[in-house]
Amino acid sequence: MFRKIARPAVLMGLSAATGWIAWSGVALLLPVSLSFPILWSIAQSRKIAALVSAGYFLAASRGLPQGVAAFYQSDLWLGLFLWLCASLGFVVVHSILWTANARARPFRYLAAVMLMAVPPFGITGWAHPLTAAGALFPTWGWWGIAAMTAGLMGLVTLVWPAVAMALVSVWLWSAATWTDPILPDRWRGVDLHFGSSLGRETGFYRQRDLIQIVREAGSGSGRVVVLPESAVGNWTPTVERLWIHGFADTAVTVVAGATAVTEEGYDNVLVAISAQDGKVLYRQRMPVPGSMWQPWRSWLGQSGSARADFFANPVVELSGMRIAPLICYEQLIVWPVLQSMLHDPDVIVAVGNGWWTEGTSIVDIQLVCLKAWARLFAKPLVISFNT
Incomplete structure (x- = not known):
């Protein structure tokens, strides 16, 4: 016994x-x-x-x-x-x-x-x-x-x-x-420490502060600056014009997390903004189940869930480079990164908003997963997190 x-x-x-x-x-x-x-x-x-x-x-x-x-x-x-x-x-x-x-x-x-x-x-x-x-x-x-x-x-x-x-x-x-993955030339990943306010406090002064952070990060040799998930907040024509105006005298392009509202709910996205235009670059394939992706809402005739695109847009193009984007939760699971690697991207761009993980190992685990995949496929890696 x-x-x-x-x-x-x-x-x-x-x-x-x-x-x-x-x-x-x-x-x-x-x-x-x-x-x-x-x-x-x-x-x-x-x-x-x-x-x-x-x-x-x-x-x-x-x-x-x-x-x-x-x-x-x-x-x-x-x-x-x-x-x-x-x-x-x-x-x-x-x-x-x-x-x-x-x-x-x-x-x-x-x-x-x-x-x-x-x-x-x-x-x-x-x-x-x-x-x-x-x-x-x-x-x-x-x-x-x-x-x-x-x-x-x-x-x-x-x-x-x-x-x-x-x-x-x-x-x-x-x-x-062992060596850590390299950072691609002229790319800069910016880590922020705005806590839970990032993506929730989206007024003029916050947008202005973020634009200034990007301008400073791109003032040297940086030409593409990456900001964390949800940094811009809701992606609207007004926000787009404000950011385009903020880069009118620069050659910097910013890749930043944002939310694109739809009739059924919203998409968790990456946007690309330069002095010429702004556009949605990537729609997240797998939002966080439960807190973001809530498929039961559509079954009950309700809205408000983040959309899961599962196998859509595994790579996107920016400035002549093929990018494998990974937003937050996608860094913890297998198929998003392997699907992206099937298309042989030039760089992995990973963003997250991990303010809620304070005192846990979640963000550290995300980072080691990213480093492991980048080293396996010998890809440069750009990381931008908010804590």
């Missing part, structure tokens, strides 16, 4: 430790997540596999309860409820696909990896072990994805110790040679 209780408890504890360490905001610790498939494979039943999956996911996403409470200005119970709801997809997929059949197990785990990478399960596919490919195989690109996939399948076979030793060797080599 003691062994029946102790073994699941130990496996769940190790899985939780794996999620906690791997997703602590350090890029070179991402490969720790590869312990999860090993623990999943040695579970002795589907119930134990579910416990292992829950331990990993809940530990990896531990910042969610506090972040949700801060965002909604509510108590912690709402955050805990959404935290558990978000884990359901991960736990269900990995428990259903678990098998005691050693021959079938690699293909079952491959199916779990794929399901958690694309919608609908991929909508909450955080802490995906595939992200570690950037820390293990920098600059390998799609070959790195293939090697990582083969490694994940190997870790759930009977020869997993040999596969693990090989991956640890690659990890040590990568750690010794």
